[in-house]
Amino acid sequence: MTSQPFVAMNQIEKSFNGVPVLKKVTLEVEKGEIHALLGENGAGKSTLMNILGGVHQPDSGQIFIEGKQVTMANPHISQTHGISFIHQELNMVGDLKVYENMFLGSEIRNKAGFLNVEEMCRQTREILAELGVFLNPKEYVRNLATSYKQLIEISKALLHKSQLIIMDEPTTSLAEHEVGRLFELMRNLKKSGVSIIYISHKLKEIQAVCDRYTVLRDGQLVKTDDMQSGNLEEITKLMVGKAISQERFVHEHEFGEMALEVERLSSPGLFKDIDFTVRKGQIVGFTGLAGDGRTELFESLFGYRKKYTGTIKVKGKAMKITHPRTALQAGMGYVPKDRKENAIIKDLSVVHNMSLSSMGNFERWGFIQDKRELEKFSNYEKTLNIKVANPRITIDKLSGGNQQKVIIAKWLEADTDILIFDNPTQGIDVGAKQEIYQEILELAKLGKAIIILSSEAPEVLRICHVINVMYHGEITARFMSDETNEEEIMHYATGAKREGEHIG
Amino acid sequence: MDNINTKEYSPESPSMKSRLSWLWSEYSVIIAFIIIFIAASVMNPRFLDINNQLNILMQVSIIGIIALGMTVVMLSGGIDLSVGSVLALAGVISVLALNASGSILIGVFTALLVGAFAGFLNGLMVAKGRIASFIATLGMMAAARSIALYIAEGGSVSGEVSGFTAIANNNVWIFDLPVLIFFAMAVLIYIVMHKTRFGRYVYALGSNEKAAMLSAIRVDRIKIGVYTLIGTLVGVAAVIETSRLNSISSSSSGAQYELDAIAAVIIGGTRMTGGRGKIIGTIFGILILGILNNMMNLMNVSPHLQGFVKGLIIIIAVVFQKRE
Numbered sequence: 001m002t003s004q005p006f007v008a009m010n011q012i013e014k015s016f017n018g019v020p021v022l023k024k025v026t027l028e029v030e031k032g033e034i035h036a037l038l039g040e041n042g043a044g045k046s047t048l049m050n051i052l053g054g055v056h057q058p059d060s061g062q063i064f065i066e067g068k069q070v071t072m073a074n075p076h077i078s079q080t081h082g083i084s085f086i087h088q089e090l091n092m093v094g095d096l097k098v099y100e101n102m103f104l105g106s107e108i109r110n111k112a113g114f115l116n117v118e119e120m121c122r123q124t125r126e127i128l129a130e131l132g133v134f135l136n137p138k139e140y141v142r143n144l145a146t147s148y149k150q151l152i153e154i155s156k157a158l159l160h161k162s163q164l165i166i167m168d169e170p171t172t173s174l175a176e177h178e179v180g181r182l183f184e185l186m187r188n189l190k191k192s193g194v195s196i197i198y199i200s201h202k203l204k205e206i207q208a209v210c211d212r213y214t215v216l217r218d219g220q221l222v223k224t225d226d227m228q229s230g231n232l233e234e235i236t237k238l239m240v241g242k243a244i245s246q247e248r249f250v251h252e253h254e255f256g257e258m259a260l261e262v263e264r265l266s267s268p269g270l271f272k273d274i275d276f277t278v279r280k281g282q283i284v285g286f287t288g289l290a291g292d293g294r295t296e297l298f299e300s301l302f303g304y305r306k307k308y309t310g311t312i313k314v315k316g317k318a319m320k321i322t323h324p325r326t327a328l329q330a331g332m333g334y335v336p337k338d339r340k341e342n343a344i345i346k347d348l349s350v351v352h353n354m355s356l357s358s359m360g361n362f363e364r365w366g367f368i369q370d371k372r373e374l375e376k377f378s379n380y381e382k383t384l385n386i387k388v389a390n391p392r393i394t395i396d397k398l399s400g401g402n403q404q405k406v407i408i409a410k411w412l413e414a415d416t417d418i419l420i421f422d423n424p425t426q427g428i429d430v431g432a433k434q435e436i437y438q439e440i441l442e443l444a445k446l447g448k449a450i451i452i453l454s455s456e457a458p459e460v461l462r463i464c465h466v467i468n469v470m471y472h473g474e475i476t477a478r479f480m481s482d483e484t485n486e487e488e489i490m491h492y493a494t495g496a497k498r499e500g501e502h503i504g
Numbered sequence: 505m506d507n508i509n510t511k512e513y514s515p516e517s518p519s520m521k522s523r524l525s526w527l528w529s530e531y532s533v534i535i536a537f538i539i540i541f542i543a544a545s546v547m548n549p550r551f552l553d554i555n556n557q558l559n560i561l562m563q564v565s566i567i568g569i570i571a572l573g574m575t576v577v578m579l580s581g582g583i584d585l586s587v588g589s590v591l592a593l594a595g596v597i598s599v600l601a602l603n604a605s606g607s608i609l610i611g612v613f614t615a616l617l618v619g620a621f622a623g624f625l626n627g628l629m630v631a632k633g634r635i636a637s638f639i640a641t642l643g644m645m646a647a648a649r650s651i652a653l654y655i656a657e658g659g660s661v662s663g664e665v666s667g668f669t670a671i672a673n674n675n676v677w678i679f680d681l682p683v684l685i686f687f688a689m690a691v692l693i694y695i696v697m698h699k700t701r702f703g704r705y706v707y708a709l710g711s712n713e714k715a716a717m718l719s720a721i722r723v724d725r726i727k728i729g730v731y732t733l734i735g736t737l738v739g740v741a742a743v744i745e746t747s748r749l750n751s752i753s754s755s756s757s758g759a760q761y762e763l764d765a766i767a768a769v770i771i772g773g774t775r776m777t778g779g780r781g782k783i784i785g786t787i788f789g790i791l792i793l794g795i796l797n798n799m800m801n802l803m804n805v806s807p808h809l810q811g812f813v814k815g816l817i818i819i820i821a822v823v824f825q826k827r828e
Binding site: 359 | 695699700701704707710711712714715716717718719720721722779780
């Protein structure tokens with residue numbers, strides 16, 4: 001490594017509305033290095049990167065690029081210094097073609113001033129081929145799977161000959177083999193002298209590909225070190241400031257009566273011949289890769305999708321569920337994934353989000369009783385440890401973990417016997433994750449039937465009694481959670497192995 | 505992710521500036537109203553005359569009643585372009601029913617029924633037919649006007665029952681009856697939007713339809729309810745419009761009412777895409793429009809230029825409110 005880092009951010013400070021978000025943070029990235037930036041949600045990672053990307057201006061501190069001080073007044077200046085920022089939310093225009101997205105804002109023109117489509121397509125094809133992706137450059141982006149969009153985003157950074165690429169959780173939407181390909185590409189980039197700042201919650205990935213790491217906590221630099229010298233547990237400890245147990249949470253107890261029986265549930269193109277049962281007090285997990293159909297399965301079960309065949313029995317009674325309302329009346333609750341799009345109503349206050357699915361509990365003579373709502377909420381505030389200064393503010397002002405707790409409170413208030421959680425800990429920091437696991441276990445102990453959908457095998461291993469593995473819309477294996485492990489689950493989730501009925 | 509939005513907002517934050525900006529963002533329409541009101545009273549002393557003030561209220565009451573319904577529709581994320589035409593249709597049919605039956609009650613009831621039914625059809629098209637509200641109500645706008653013209657053979661129909669004109673021309677104390685009807689409707693809609701689950705669901709639906717549906721809200725029924733509600737309010741407005749001159753014109757009555765109603769809602773700070781806005785904002789929005797019209801009349805501004813001023817105010821209002 002050279003003595004002069006490619007990028008040096010020195011003593012950066014930043015506060016929003018008087019709340020300090022970054023306190024004298026220093027970050028150095030060498031040329032040709034993959035640097036992991038770690039920290040819980042709210043630790044200041046994104047703010048730091050937004051400062052480097054020119055989105056925000058630091059209150060104090062300097063940025064040096066190859067030893068020269070620069071001011072990142074806007075994102076464009078940052079780009080001209082060779083910095084590309086691949087955001088977690090993809091910035092793609094769905095109604096444009098692949099090559100048009102790649103060259104958006106920097107189109108190649110011929111002498112007459114018209115677009116040189118063939119040249120742009122050729123370059124697009126070349127760069128995608130380097131990534132091992134073979135796509136028609138004239139395909140519309142809206143027709144592509146999310147993982148391809150991610151790869152196009154990365155190709156775009158390569159196209160602009162970036163010296164430093166910032167990747168914010170790039171693997172969330174990628175399948176296993178695509179992750180492998182991405183890592184290979186990152187290593188190649190490293191060899192050619194490109195630096196990468198890699199933000200992720202998945203510590204295993206970080207260990208596999210990163211050279212050094214920096215941990216932020218509450219806006220402060222905790223540690224920068226070589227990857228080899230730290231083990232994962234220690235890094236986790238640095239992130240949360242305390243040790244977090246990774247052991248299984250599963251609580252063995254007697255299950256109650258049958259709560260939900262599903263037989264031969266099929267929906268063309270989404271899932272096929274799904275059979276499973278859930279008893280009261282039991283926690284049943286569903287895992288698999290992106291696109292395995294589990295979310296669609298439970299959206300159908302909850303009445304959000306209507307085109308399916310098969311029978312659903314709730315507490316022994318066959319039900320025709322055609323709308324989420326009928327699902328609720330049958331006794332089902334559903335905490336969806338992608339909280340921002342599917343769960344929170346951002347213009348409603350925290351209290352109103354909580355009461356939304358069970359307005360009947362708060363009415364007298366048909367009028368809503370504000371006081372009753374607030375009282376109920378303050379109960380949940382205590383039991384679920386929701387941190388909110390004023391429950392009348394809109395829910396989007398809360399952190400991800402607290403938003404999720406409000407959504408859980410909403411379904412607790414609806415008081416259903418069956419609760420479905422889809423990716424319940426998505427984008428939630430480690431501390432809040434533990435609390436949500438604890439709450440789910442408590443609910444199971446109280447005799448609720450719980451279903452957990454998760455793309456992370458370790459998560460279902462930790463809290464579920466039974467685990468269903470899905471692949472291409474079918475259940476390929478079913479395990480008792482203490483009789484299996486991550487590797488075995490991955491085999492079935494990737495379709496490498498499959499098994500008929502194997503019920504413990 | 506962990507950007508400014510996740511920082512918890514505390515109303516006790518010390519900065520005076522942020523408190524002022526909060527006040528502005530919540531109540532900008534009221535502040536604008538006060539400014540315009542003061543400016544108007546300085547520019548023309550006749551403006552403050554009590555009769556002039558009551559006159560303004562009378563002039564805004566019909567559009568005001570429609571704008572209340574439009575607020576609800578726009579909060580749900582939709583729009584209703586058909587209000588003017590439906591007003592003409594409801595007016596024409598109600599006069600026919602009035603003349604045929606000789607009963608004022610039946611006339612009034614017919615107007616409400618026609619309005620509600622047209623709104624119900626709009627709601628069906630939007631909720632069940634999944635047609636964009638702009639398109640569905642554009643169709644209704646053309647269709648309702650055409651039926652009104654056909655029934656009235658392109659002309660006006662007049663009431664033949666004495667006493668019908670009393671609805672719009674009687675006073676209670678100093679207030680004209682339409683003004684009181686407008687106030688009563690405003691209170692009613694306010695209560696519906698803030699004290700009942702229907703109102704709560706409308707906000708939820710306008711803010712995030714998928715999340716509302718996954719919260720076990722029957723989104724379709726709420727949508728149908730929203731359009732039926734505005735249709736009924738248009739029926740109320742039609743009764744007043746007809747009663748004022750004891751006649752309704754199938755060709756010109758209600759023309760461009762949709763634009764004035766939408767303008768009032770926008771000036772009142774309701775977001776075009778739904779989920780955010782206030783009934784009280786719309787009321788001040790309609791008052792601002794009323795004062796502007798009144799001022800231009802008092803100052804002898806050419807009626808051909810009044811549209812220009814109105815357009816300017818709408819655009820200025822939206823520019824100032826665009827702080828998201």
